Amino acid sequence: MQPLILTISLVVMAVVALLFWRSVRAASKPPQQENVGKRRTQLIWGLVVFGVFISIASLREWPHAIASGEDAIVVNVTGGQWWWEIDTEEVPLGKPVNFFVTTEDVNHGMGIYNSDMQLLVQVQAMPGYTNKVTYTFDEPGLYQVLCMEYCGVSHHDMTNEFNVVAVDQ
Ligand SMILES: [Cu+2]
Known part of the structure; x- marks a missing residue:
């Protein structure tokens, strides 16, 4: 997927650069046609519509949607200087988990990392x-x-953990 996105991005960048270069070249010449202003307006509006279309089409599923349904598990997480309180030690494998996150003092950021210390999901507290x-x-x-x-000074100590376990149906 990544190489495809890179290729599409490079092609779109090349097209935009070409249009930009043509616009700069056209602007440095005296206008030869009366309708050049109208064409520029059309070009600008065309690019705006194109940009809006690409933005909407490339947005995936809205990231802030919360899972619903009877499968969904709720885990409450509260942060503070400098601790995380998680209301469970075990989370079931393969079920959507809704993390409800808040803090008792200042802003924190809750990040969940796997055993390879790769960030999986995060939300502001x-x-x-x-x-x-x-x-x-x-x-x-x-x-x-x-x-x-x-x-604050012990920000780096602000850690907690939980287990993800397979559960029998
Ligand atoms: Cu913090």
Whole structure:
């Protein structure tokens, strides 16, 4: 998927660069036609419509949607200087987990990392708000919750963990 996106991006960049170069060249010449202003307006509106279309078409599923249905699990996470409280130690494998995240003091960032310390999902933790993010774990194991926003001298100690376990149906 990545090479395809890179190729499409390079082609679109080349087309935009070509249009830009033609516009600059056209602007340096005296206008030869009366309708050149009209054509420029059409070109600008065409590019705007094209840009809006590409933006909408390239947006994937809205990232803030919360899983619903009877399968969904709720895990409440509260942050503070400098700790994370998670209301469970075990999370089921293969089920959508809705993390409801808040903080008791300052802003924090809740990031969930797998055992290779790859960031899987993150959401801002804000005082007075409960932010939500959904993630479905597809591998069992120990997962780390780290703070992703500098929040004071012991920011680096702000960690907790939970296990993702296979559950029988
Ligand atoms: Cu923090």
